[in-house]
Amino acid sequence: MNKIFSELCYACRVGDKENVDRLASTGVNLNAVDEFDNSPLFLASLCGHEEVVKLLLERGAVCDRDRYEGARCIYGALTDSIRDILLQYDISKAVDLNQPFVMHLSSLLKESAYQTHDICITSLGSKQNNRLRLHKFILNTRSPGFAGQVDFFNGGKHCIEIPSSVSPTVLEIVTKFIYLVPVLHEIDARDMNCLIDLSALWGMSELKEFLERVRHVIDPSEKSTMMVEYQHRITERAREQLCCFVNDNILRNAVDVGPNLSLRSQELISMFNSSAFPDLIVVVENSMGLKRFYPCHLAILSRSNYFKIMFDLPLAECFAYKQFKAYRNIPSPTEIPTVSFPPCEFEVAELLLRYLYYDASEIPWQYAMDVLLIADHLLEDRVKSMAAVVITQSKDILEEYSIFQILYLGWETRMERLEHYAAKIVANDIQRYAKDPELKKAIMLSSTRISIRQETDSIEFVDDMRYYLLQKYAFEADDVEFLGEEDDEDLLKASGFSDYMKDNSTIEALLGKLNLQA
Incomplete structure (x- = not known):
């Protein structure tokens, strides 16, 4: 030090x-x-x-x-x-490397087991002639001016050579910027003019603005503060750009077909010719049997643990990636790889796609239950947590679903938050729920979930209800023991102990009817 x-x-x-x-x-x-x-x-x-x-x-x-x-x-x-x-x-919401979609986007610059790039760029000034393996959809989204400078649309060139006036160092910095790798601290004053010109030419306004401001700053600490500020702005701008890309190029180019029908060959080819630059098709079937086909990207879907495992396995052959290599022109219909989401409503699938592309976290309560279920299937724990938060914080959810549906979903998806939420709701209104046959069913189901049997079995759902009963009346376990020895009825009523005991007796009565001990 x-x-x-x-x-x-x-x-x-x-x-x-x-x-x-x-x-x-x-x-x-x-x-x-x-x-x-x-x-x-x-x-x-x-x-x-x-x-x-x-x-x-x-x-x-x-x-x-x-x-x-x-x-x-x-x-x-x-x-x-x-x-x-x-x-x-x-x-914490501004530092790039803490944003999962940013970390994933940055990781795409590294080689992976399966090639996801569809364009390579090299600087004529590079002695090693090193190629940067990139993605058309990311370049088009993050650097809107780039597409106007080089023709890579509609079957255009897949290998682009940048004039020697752009040094390999400058090209690498710009590439890192596009892929959200923190790079502002790497910029050398000698590359400043070239970077400003290139960022203006390729439509990267945040980078240009930062460079024009920072070049006049001498104080290192002021520079550091400015980098933190701009890194946040760059991340949020990238999120906005990817949001627009999903709306304008993926959702707008999606195609619906009726039950028992498939997408026509020409429609598939047209989808691959679109400005989305897809390399696979996501298929979703809703509850009515309708199918929707989305032009998507292996690079983004590989962020999902479910698809990543799928793509890492030898099953990759099923997606035609041995035939459909990078740098090829539009494939034939038989070569176009497709993957399927679990059956769900299109709105639910689109919420998941938005999350995968740019960490969209807004989940309407109407879809939260379905999002949680599909996210569990896709092994997306973060989305599961977000959906569970929406469920437990929504004022309207219990008008659409019963508390027991929420409990059962919590068990199915292993979300303890929902189990505790259900126990709290039931405990706070135990007299009403005690009349509902579904409560007995829930207690019986909970009793079958006991993993380790003891002399006196513990039933999690019952334990949770008892815990929330204590919270409801603001008691500690010691308070119950103390008040249980008290004879003053006025004190017991005033303290709420009488009501607590009534609610607790209701639970005990239910257990008695079910011949359960807990």
């Missing part, structure tokens, strides 16, 4: 704002950690130096609660006011 950073850590620990200001101005890395894994921001927040915390954040220190160090800062803060300041600066 260098001397300047050691001094900075000490100044943050003791609250020496003047020294922190001086040392930060030297360009020292404000987000480094000492031998005890403590960052300057963590030390200042832990020791309660609010002004130092503000100064560090203004100078580019990062507080990101999705990372270990950021979480330590927030939860280790000495005062609530410091914690509030840190939360205001929290960039």
